[in-house]
Amino acid sequence: MSKTVPRYLLNFILLVLLQVFVLNNIQFSGYINPYIYVVFILTLPFETPKWLLLVIAFLLGITIDLFSNTLGMHSSATVFMAFLRPFVLNIIAPRDGYESETYPQLKYYGGTWFLKYSAILVFAHHLFLFYIEVFRFSDFFATLLRVILSSSFSIILILIGQYFYRKDTKRF
Amino acid sequence: MKSLLNFLLRIHFFLLFILIEIFSISLLVDNNYYQRSRMVNFTRELSGRYHQKLAELKEYFSLQEINQQLVEENNRLLNIIESTYRSEELFFRNVNDTVFNQRxxxxxxxxxxxxxxxxxxxxxxxxxxxxxxxxxxxxxxxxxxxxxxxxxxxxxxxxxxxxxxxxxxxxxxxxxxxxxxxxxxxxxxxxxxxxxxxxxxxxxxxxxxxxxxxxxxxxxxxxxxxxxxxxxxxxxxxxxxxxxxxxxxxxxxxxxxxxxxxxxxxxxxxxxxxxxx
The missing domain is CATH 2.40.10.340 (Rod shape-determining protein MreC, domain 1)
Known part of the structure; x- marks a missing residue:
């Protein structure tokens, strides 16, 4: 535990920097804004207390918000995602449950599992985020298209990121 | 009391989620001009509808009073028409009566x-x-x-x-x-x-x-x-x-x-x- 905290802290900072300085400036054809900082919430240990999950999600979201000048938008979406995480983990749990000393990452549970896991949560996050950004339901389908395209793009980026850890099983 | 605490403990995750969401969205509404204006419009619309319904309901109850008022208003309006003739008449009569200074x-x-x-x-x-x-x-x-x-x-x-x-x-x-x-x-x-x-x-x-x-x-x-x-x-x-x-x-x-x-x-x-x- 004591070893994982600094690692996650570093992770946090790197993800925020990556999001704020690189990905926030990317906007393909007005539809695609990838938000991959949520991978931090995805990869938190299984044993993380639920309340801590929400608090961390709020801190992460509000940090992104502070940098992108959208106070409350990312934090509410990220908290929503963190709220869903325990339920999603329950639903897609492998038959013999999660082993101890493992983390919800691609290298432990395989590509299919991780794809399902991240797809559901990232989609939920983006759905919440984009709808709270437009704050109305009148352009429902245009927004939905943005949600689908952006979340697919984010998921792809997250998966690619996961493959960087692939061989290094002793990392954590 | 104890069961209440237990209950709160049991749903603490959901409660915390709701609290943080409310906090976030209030931050959002307070700090972002666009979202705030949408929110204000929405609540205004809502309260406007409520007040309108209420007023309609009240109107129904005071129909009798309104009728009465309309009758009186009609009376008053009729009187104004009438009084234009009458005041000239009075003026005319007063001059004839030599009580011109009567107030x-x-x-x-x-x-x-x-x-x-x-x-x-x-x-x-x-x-x-x-x-x-x-x-x-x-x-x-x-x-x-x-x-x-x-x-x-x-x-x-x-x-x-x-x-x-x-x-x-x-x-x-x-x-x-x-x-x-x-x-x-x-x-x-x-x-x-x-x-x-x-x-x-x-x-x-x-x-x-x-x-x-x-x-x-x-x-x-x-x-x-x-x-x-x-x-x-x-x-x-x-x-x-x-x-x-x-x-x-x-x-x-x-x-x-x-x-x-x-x-x-x-x-x-x-x-x-x-x-x-």
């Missing part, structure tokens, strides 16, 4: 309906349009005040009694001329309340209160009542309780006062206000 004229009338126990009391008189009664005429009884004509029909007139929460009159203390506004508080039919008399005015129990003549309705110096009691109430004014000299329970015969120069006075006042703007 007020009195018409006697009998009370046919009266109440003192409501918050909005009205009196009905047996003189109406045919007898030359018009709205906004003053009604007195034995030289002390009763009310003001609100609406007239062919043969009857409705009078807003002084015992009506909507009734307000400019009044002054007879001996030194300090004036204020007098109204009824809806409690006792013997007592009305005079406000806006400054603290430095010399008032004593028993002083006479009369009309000020500032309104175009009442001539100056009609008796309203006598000071019964007074107290200082917040700020720099007295609240004076006036014992009314009219006994509204025994009202039988009254006089209606018409003001021949009323239109002229209102006109010039109106002109002054207009020029001021």
């Amino acid at each position: 007020y004229f009195y018409t006697p009338a009998r009370v046919v309906n009266n109440s003192v126990n409501k918050k909005h009391n009205f009196i009905t008189l047996n003189k109406g349009k045919k007898q030359g009664i018009k709205p906004e005429m003053a009604v007195v009884s034995n030289g002390s005040i009763v009310g003001v004509v609100k609406g007239v029909s062919e043969n009857f007139a409705t009078v807003i009694s002084l015992l009506n929460l909507d009734f307000k009159i400019s009044a002054k203390v007879k001996k030194n001329g300090y004036f204020g506004s007098l109204s009824w508080d809806g409690k006792d039919y013997h007592t009305a309340i005079l406000n806006e008399i400054p603290l430095h005015a010399d008032v004593q129990v028993g002083d006479s209160i009369i009309t000020s003549g500032f309104s175009s309705i009442y001539p100056e110096g009609i008796l309203i009542g006598y000071i019964d009691n007074f107290e200082e109430k917040g700020g720099s004014f007295y609240t004076i309780y006036v014992k009314l000299s009219t006994d509204f329970k025994q009202l039988n015969y009254v006089n209606i006062i018409g003001n021949l120069t009323q239109t002229e006075k209102l006109e010039i006042e109106q002109k002054a206000i207009k020029n001021n703007e």
